[in-house]
Amino acid sequence: MNATFEVIQWFTDFGDQAIVLPTSVFVLLFLLLSRCWKTALAWAISMGGVLALMLLLKLGIGACGPALGAGALDSPSGHTASATMLYGGIAAILFPRLGSRVRFMLAISVALLFGASRVILHDHSVIEVVIGGLVGLGGLAIFMRLRGPGPSRLPRVWIMLVLAGITLLEHGHRMTIEHRIHSFATLRLRALICPSQPHIGL
Structure with missing residues (x-):
């Protein structure tokens, strides 16, 4: 069982902000250098919208969660949201000829896999990963709607090498952003915007 959890933890670390943030910046820089202004x-x-919306949801639900009357809803899954947007978006950029149905199925698969890993590891409840998945899929849908044509000659090998390098350097380094957001919401923000809610220490 421990070995199974280690494999699942290894997988879910691909959705950690330690990988998501630098990879997202790299993708943006690549698009800008390729002069794909509309896609950039x-x-x-x-991606900015997904991260910003998850921040607002984590702050709001963390601060006023008890008022919602849903004990299983405490902190929506940022791993599920950002990983769905990141890997779904990268697939769309690297393989633009994929049909819309294939892209949709891939994105759903990413959301399900990361969501399941968070639930199995007891980091989030089902409703929390569902919210994260919906946010990620929504962000990806917006990207697909707004994006323009990609680079005419896409250096896929070099892009994948850079992505692999980021992964090798950052995989396993778990950032504490989500924990800090939740701590701030429950310990500080709750008293400001939901003073009637009970104080919960971490």
Whole structure:
């Protein structure tokens, strides 16, 4: 069982912000250097929107969660949301000829796999990963809607080498951003915007 959990943890680490953030920046820089202005703007709006919305949801639900009357809803899954957007978007950029149905199925698969890993590891409840998955899929849908044509000659090998390098350097380094957001929401923000809710220490 421990070995199974280690494999699942290894997988879910691909959705950690330690990988998501530098990879997202690299994708944006690549698009800008390739002069794909419309696609770069779409990426910035979509990925930035996913991260910003998850931040707001984590702050709001963390601060006023008890008022919602849902004990299983405490902190929506940022791993599920950002990984769905990141890997779904990269697939769309690297393989633009994929049909819309194939892209949709791939994105759903990513959301399900990362969501399941978070639930199995007891990091999130089912409703929390569902929210994260929906946010990620929504961001990806916006990206697909707004993006323009990709580079005419896509250096897939070099892009994949850079992505692999980021993964090798950062995989396993778990950032504490989500924990800090939740701590701030429950320990500080709750008293400001939901003073009637009970104080919960971590």
